[in-house]
Each structure stands twice: as C-alpha cells, then as structure tokens.
Amino acid sequence: AQSVAQPEDQVNVAEGNPLTVKCTYSVSGNPYLFWYVQYPNRGLQFLLKYITGDNLVKGSYGFEAEFNKSQTSFHLKKPSALVSDSALYFCAVRDGGRGNTPLVFGKGTRLSVIA
Amino acid sequence: GAVVSQHPSRVICKSGTSVKIECRSLDFQATTMFWYRQFPKQSLMLMATSNEGSKATYEQGVEKDKFLINHASLTLSTLTVTSAHPEDSSFYICSARDQGTGGAGTEAFFGQGTRLTVV
Numbered sequence: 625a626q627s628v629a630q631p632e633d634q635v636n637v638a639e640g641n642p643l644t645v646k647c648t649y650s651v652s653g654n655p656y657l658f659w660y661v662q663y664p665n666r667g668l669q670f671l672l673k674y675i676t677g678d679n680l681v682k683g684s685y686g687f688e689a690e691f692n693k694s695q696t697s698f699h700l701k702k703p704s705a706l707v708s709d710s711a712l713y714f715c716a717v718r719d720g721g722r723g724n725t726p727l728v729f730g731k732g733t734r735l736s737v738i739a
Numbered sequence: 740g741a742v743v744s745q746h747p748s749r750v751i752c753k754s755g756t757s758v759k760i761e762c763r764s765l766d767f768q769a770t771t772m773f774w775y776r777q778f779p780k781q782s783l784m785l786m787a788t789s790n791e792g793s794k795a796t797y798e799q800g801v802e803k804d805k806f807l808i809n810h811a812s813l814t815l816s817t818l819t820v821t822s823a824h825p826e827d828s829s830f831y832i833c834s835a836r837d838q839g840t841g842g843a844g845t846e847a848f849f850g851q852g853t854r855l856t857v858v
Contacts, residue, residue: 667832667849675844726773731782
C-alpha cells in the first residue's frame with residue numbers, strides 16, 4: 625500500500641526567508657511523487673513532480689523539491705518565500721508500476737508567510 | 740497544460756434533493772477520472788474511480804447508490820449526490836490525467852472543486 629506523511633500541519637515563515645515543507649512516502653514500487661498547492665475553495669494546482677532522473681526537480685513559482693531515496697523523502701523548498709505563497713500544500717505519491725491508479729495524498733500542510 | 744473544468748463551483752440544495760456535478764477534460768481525453776471529497780482542514784479522500792463506458796469503482800465505505808457516477812464520454816464524468824442530507828455537505832473535487840502524453844508519470848489535473856451545502 626502507498627502512503628504519504630506530512631508531519632507538519634502548519635509552517636510559518638517570514639517573507640524573504642527560505643521555506644521547507646516536509647514529505648515522506650511509502651510505496652512498494654517506483655515512487656512517482658508530486659506536489660500540489662490549494663488556495664481557499666479551489667481545486668489543486670500542480671507544482672512539480674519527480675518521476676526519474678535528477679533528484680532535484682524545479683517547478684512552478686520558484687518551488688523545487690529534492691527526492692531522497694534513502695530517506696524516502698520529497699521535501700518542498702523555496703529559497704525566498706512570498707506572502708502569496710500562503711496556501712495549503714499537498715504531497716502525493718503513485719506507484720509507478722501500477723498504471724492509471726489515483727494519487728495518494730498526505731494530509732496537507734498549511735503554509736503561512738508573514739510579511 | 741491540460742485543463743479540467745468542474746461545474747458548478749458552488750451549490751446549495753434542500754435536504755432530499757439530488758445534485759449533479761460535472762467534470763470535463765477540456766483539451767484531452769480521459770478514460771479515467773477520479774472523484775475526491777475534502778472535509779474542512781483535511782486531505783482529499785478518494786471516493787471513486789470513474790471509467791469511461793463502464794461502471795465506476797467505489798472506495799470502501801462510499802455508497803454507490805448515493806453517489807452516482809456516470810462517465811458517458813471521454814471528456815465528461817458526472818457525480819450525482821442523490822437524496823442529499825446535511826452530512827453530505829462538503830467540497831468535491833474531480834481529477835483526470837492526460838494519459839496520452841506521458842503515461843503513468845503524467846501529473847493529474849484537478850477541477851476547481853464544488854462546494855455543496857445541503858440545508
């Protein structure tokens with residue numbers, strides 16, 4: 625079975641500071657990992673993904689994430705946070721060997737960037 | 740990128756009535772779509788997998804007779820909440836992947852979500 629853990633319900637960071645939103649995963653096959661962001665009363669917007677290749681992936685709005693196989697982690701990072709980054713962030717995983725299966729989501733981390 | 744459109748974005752209905760939510764893939768064909776439910780301050784809970792031309796696959800604990808899913812074409816899936824009750828009030832989100840462009844590694848795209856309030 626697949627699972628995703630986001631250990632922090634809330635992350636607070638000052639504007640301009642670097643931010644990290646943590647994610648660890650469990651999957652039996654090859655992990656396909658995704659980050660999404662959700663603004664109030666909206667659907668999820670895709671930020672970035674790791675499928676294979678370079679462990680550091682870059683995505684939308686200056687976000688990046690690093691795949692660490694030994695630690696089974698896929699933390700989301702941004703060098704300099706903006707107030708507009710404040711939102712709910714979801715990490716998700718799919719077993720790469722299982723075809724068109726749904727994503728399994730973490731419980732989400734609320735990011736608050738303070739001016 | 741691929742776009743998934745969901746309608747309506749917000750609906751209020753009386754208890755006992757039915758509500759239909761539409762999910763469309765606008766620029767790609769989706770043989771499979773997924774329906775999620777999100778409770779306040781919680782993650783997305785997968786309700787069912789909608790398969791074009793065949794019956795939907797429901798997750799354990801989801802009543803198939805209450806949440807009717809129809810996937811009549813490659814670009815449209817509908818979720819009908821039948822005989823709605825206040826406890827059905829929630830945020831419903833659909834998603835789909837453009838499998839034609841990248842296989843299993845393709846990201847899923849999500850509709851805007853539907854806020855259902857049953858009074």
